[in-house]
Amino acid sequence: MGKSVLTSPAIMIDVRDLHKSYGHIVALAGVSCSVNDAEIFGIIGPDGAGKTSLFRILASLLLPDSGSALMNGVDVVKDYEKIRRMIGYMPGKFSLYQDLTVEENLYLFATVFNTTIEENYHLVKDIYQQIEPFKTRRAGRLSGGMKQKLALCCALIHKPEVLLLDEPTTGVDPVSRKEFWDMLRQLKKQGITILVSTAYMDEASLCDRIALIQKGRFLGIDTPQGIISSYRRSLWSLHAGNVRGLLKSIRSYPHVRSCFAFGESHHVAVEEGFSERDFQQYLSSKGYGQIHLEPISPTVEDFFLDMTIDN
Known part of the structure; x- marks a missing residue:
């Protein structure tokens, strides 16, 4: 055969x-x-x-x-x-x-x-x-x-x-x-x-x-799944009670590579050395309350936005 x-x-x-x-x-x-x-x-x-x-x-x-x-x-x-x-x-x-x-x-x-x-x-x-x-x-x-x-x-x-x-x-x-x-x-x-x-x-x-x-x-x-699978960064979704100035504050944090608004949440891509606890303390010190931070899976849009940073 x-x-x-x-x-x-x-x-x-x-x-x-x-x-x-x-x-x-x-x-x-x-x-x-x-x-x-x-x-x-x-x-x-x-x-x-x-x-x-x-x-x-x-x-x-x-x-x-x-x-x-x-x-x-x-x-x-x-x-x-x-x-x-x-x-x-x-x-x-x-x-x-x-x-x-x-x-x-x-x-x-x-x-x-x-x-x-x-x-x-x-x-x-x-x-x-x-x-x-x-x-x-x-x-x-x-x-x-x-x-x-x-x-x-x-x-x-x-x-x-x-x-x-x-x-x-x-x-x-x-x-x-x-x-x-x-x-x-x-x-x-x-x-x-x-x-x-x-x-x-x-x-x-x-x-x-x-x-x-x-x-x-x-x-x-x-x-589409291959694009998503090639996204190698740690990605978090962040909600906070007060969003005024939040995007600028997040992007100023040393271990954040990028942050983009997605509706009522922010998608935060972080680099090595990132600490969830330290990050929350940093945001609290900036006056933000009701902070909810959780790891999420990326989308094609997350990959695209990440790539545009280097291009």
Whole structure:
């Protein structure tokens, strides 16, 4: 009986040392990553980190200064016409025709790609059925969640191999955000590779793998759990009765590496030599009472914030 052979997943997107600047502003400073076939890969980072520049290069809408990007072996610069047939692209800003109805927008996009709604209806059926009651409404009069669903339908109607979704959930209500991610998981099951960017750190856990980006550089690439597991510092959650000036006081303590506010608590990353008792005494001497300090497990956001200190 022969031995089973483990094969590596096929690479659908291959980015190598991409650079892009706008005058003196560096948008991408040599980013590299690979995205596997039928994978949901997230680019996670704040506004201005370089996400949109990366997506526009991959969509063949922007030329890089240097580096390369391949989509299923096809160069995004040299073979841009082929790339545009391979991808479905949702830019961050709603870009459909606002004066056309829902139905007219979908028909137009199908026609542009020389296909029909009927031919690939199975791809958009579950999504389109949610907006079908509004099919005669102009796109500009849809709610944020409905606009999002229509844009996704239009990006899918030509049966793309890759979906490029640039901050698709920004400004969308929590219920619509959840519904959108449920739709992405269903599309993944149909073999579509999905590259999605977001500034919401909580959406990182919904991806198969993620790349954290800041100032045009990737700070880490791994599964969400892999990113969390690589966080090696001791992390504490702190609550205090009086929070005025608390953040500054915590950051002034010698063995604190960083401190960031998380809602009503503070996440405090500490270094070797930290003493819980001494720290509480220090805060008491500063006039803070009702101090509650406990060790916690890190999140992707904790890792990201820790990495930004050195970058």
